Amino acid sequence: MAKDQKHGETLYRYNSDTKNNEFVTQSSPNAVEPEVWQYKDAKGGGANEAGELGGVYQSLNRTALFKQDPNPAKNIAEFLASQMHRSTHPEHQAEVFFAKVTDEAGKPTHPYIASIFFNNYQGDLFKYAYTSKGLIPPEDRPKFMGTQNVLVNTFGIENTAALINEILSSLPGFAESVVPRLLTNDMDMHSGNLGVEVENGMGKFVSIDFGGANASLEEKIHPHSHTRHIPGLGPTNHFREYGRKYKITPAFAAECDKVAKHDYTKTIDDAFEKIAEYNNFKAIKAFGNLLGMPTKQLRIPDTEINKEKLLGIIKEHYKVIIKARQEDLSKFSAQIKTDLCLKSYKENGELSYENVEGEDVTLKQVIKEHKGYFEAILGANEKLKFRDNDNSKNYKALKETVLSTAEETLGIERKTNIADILTKTFDSANNKVREVLSSIKFILFPPRDYPKQEGMFIDNNLSFSDNPVYKPKPAQNVEQPKINSAQQSTYQSQETYPPLTAQKIETSKKVTDKSIKSNLSTSPFMIKSNNSSPLATTELTTDPKAFENNQPLKIEGLKDIISKVWNKIKSFTQIIKEKFISENDDSKGR
Numbered sequence: 129m130a131k132d133q134k135h136g137e138t139l140y141r142y143n144s145d146t147k148n149n150e151f152v153t154q155s156s157p158n159a160v161e162p163e164v165w166q167y168k169d170a171k172g173g174g175a176n177e178a179g180e181l182g183g184v185y186q187s188l189n190r191t192a193l194f195k196q197d198p199n200p201a202k203n204i205a206e207f208l209a210s211q212m213h214r215s216t217h218p219e220h221q222a223e224v225f226f227a228k229v230t231d232e233a234g235k236p237t238h239p240y241i242a243s244i245f246f247n248n249y250q251g252d253l254f255k256y257a258y259t260s261k262g263l264i265p266p267e268d269r270p271k272f273m274g275t276q277n278v279l280v281n282t283f284g285i286e287n288t289a290a291l292i293n294e295i296l297s298s299l300p301g302f303a304e305s306v307v308p309r310l311l312t313n314d315m316d317m318h319s320g321n322l323g324v325e326v327e328n329g330m331g332k333f334v335s336i337d338f339g340g341a342n343a344s345l346e347e348k349i350h351p352h353s354h355t356r357h358i359p360g361l362g363p364t365n366h367f368r369e370y371g372r373k374y375k376i377t378p379a380f381a382a383e384c385d386k387v388a389k390h391d392y393t394k395t396i397d398d399a400f401e402k403i404a405e406y407n408n409f410k411a412i413k414a415f416g417n418l419l420g421m422p423t424k425q426l427r428i429p430d431t432e433i434n435k436e437k438l439l440g441i442i443k444e445h446y447k448v449i450i451k452a453r454q455e456d457l458s459k460f461s462a463q464i465k466t467d468l469c470l471k472s473y474k475e476n477g478e479l480s481y482e483n484v485e486g487e488d489v490t491l492k493q494v495i496k497e498h499k500g501y502f503e504a505i506l507g508a509n510e511k512l513k514f515r516d517n518d519n520s521k522n523y524k525a526l527k528e529t530v531l532s533t534a535e536e537t538l539g540i541e542r543k544t545n546i547a548d549i550l551t552k553t554f555d556s557a558n559n560k561v562r563e564v565l566s567s568i569k570f571i572l573f574p575p576r577d578y579p580k581q582e583g584m585f586i587d588n589n590l591s592f593s594d595n596p597v598y599k600p601k602p603a604q605n606v607e608q609p610k611i612n613s614a615q616q617s618t619y620q621s622q623e624t625y626p627p628l629t630a631q632k633i634e635t636s637k638k639v640t641d642k643s644i645k646s647n648l649s650t651s652p653f654m655i656k657s658n659n660s661s662p663l664a665t666t667e668l669t670t671d672p673k674a675f676e677n678n679q680p681l682k683i684e685g686l687k688d689i690i691s692k693v694w695n696k697i698k699s700f701t702q703i704i705k706e707k708f709i710s711e712n713d714d715s716k717g718r
Contacts, residue, residue, distance in 0.1 A: 138227040138242065140181060149181050151194060151227050151242070163187045171195060179240060181229065191245040194227060200238045201414035202339055204403055207241050209341030211399040213308040216390050220304040222336045226406040239406040246325040246334050254319035257291035269320040292319055296374045299324065301333035303383035306367065309335065310349050311387055311453055316340030316363035344420040347452035351460060376467050376516050378483045384461035388454045400443045409435045416442045462498035467516040469494060470526055479533065495537045502534045508543040560700050564693055571689060
């Protein structure tokens, strides 16, 4: 199914001889025999019903699904999406055409659309993932694909995802099947709407069922958005289900470029001629609403006379919005190529990647190719985005690498935007807060200085926590002295300690005195012990009370400390506010 046949009018009829529903297509104006589609089977699967006459129909050489959505606007949207998708890759996208149905009086009703099956279709992706391994596939498409939902294990989705990933890694055509759907906002590209066709023993991806396309079109494609595709309010974003390693590739970037540069003018003009032929005013206006057009543009008297005028307004809007989405798709391509260059840079130090033709493409070449995008970034009108999660984790460093290369390549100096100002400001604020908190922690909980030589005791009187009984390791190869009864009754230990020499005692006094003076000099409060006398160094050899806990009972001046800290925080917050207002005014001036 490489090219569309030149369809004449397709009409429904009831065959009284066979007592079956039929659709008849005049394949070309000069054709002697029309193409007759005879009913074969009911529609299977899918989110919507096929309509009263819907189902699988078969002609002499082809099979198609005829269906009618209750909302006529969605029939138009799916037909138009098929024409758009097939404009670049007809071999990967299903062919869709209108079929006219009339009432008993011969008056046309809402049309059906026919989606032609691929000749050698092997099955939907989730089924082919099983059958290609000789396994029995599930009857229905697994839900919650690509999520971390707790239900994943219950439904065996992890196994399905692994099998699908094998197909994604082994067959061509994923990008060709998916990227055109990004253009028309058809995010309903789950594993039941992608399939596999085999020709001459070679498998490839194909794309079917475009019922979710052309709804609420915006100027940006938002490929990984959750909020624009909320479950229960329309198709969810199934593009997210496929791993980024299948999307951040040279082939995917090349396909984005192809679709972004393609001229869709004739495709759109031809498609809207068919839309006018098969649909009435109300259906066309409903399609305008589905696209997300402003209501005021659709305020046209509801008469068939105005159908052509209405159609022209919608067509021009569609051309403009598609052009904008093509530009955004080009940016998506630039982001993928940048990620590929950075991946190579981290691996071998080269800012380049190998494209589908096997040629080395440098980051400078990417910047020149997508000059407008990088100029907007340097001009602070666009934010540099990475699509690779690993690159996003190292955003600051890699951003500097890319922007410095862009400055060098384009000869443009970057401007600072509001986002950068806020980032730097809050980073600075965060650091200041850390410093303040560290100061408070140091004041309330000063660090302990542990002995640097055996037998030396450093006083810990400023700590809130209980002072542990210090038990230094016994010296090696030293004769152990006896412990007097007073010491033994105090700490009841079987361990013995080496005697302190005069030199060690003197050293202990110096270190302890220095520690006390240092701590008290930096602390705005005094510590009161059980006695009112200042804390002093005690010789371990003479006073066993040195091993007792000296926990402070009261901290004087703590209220003043908190007040000072709070005033500093308020002062710094005011500085941030003034700086932001100043920078913001400067940016507006630019």
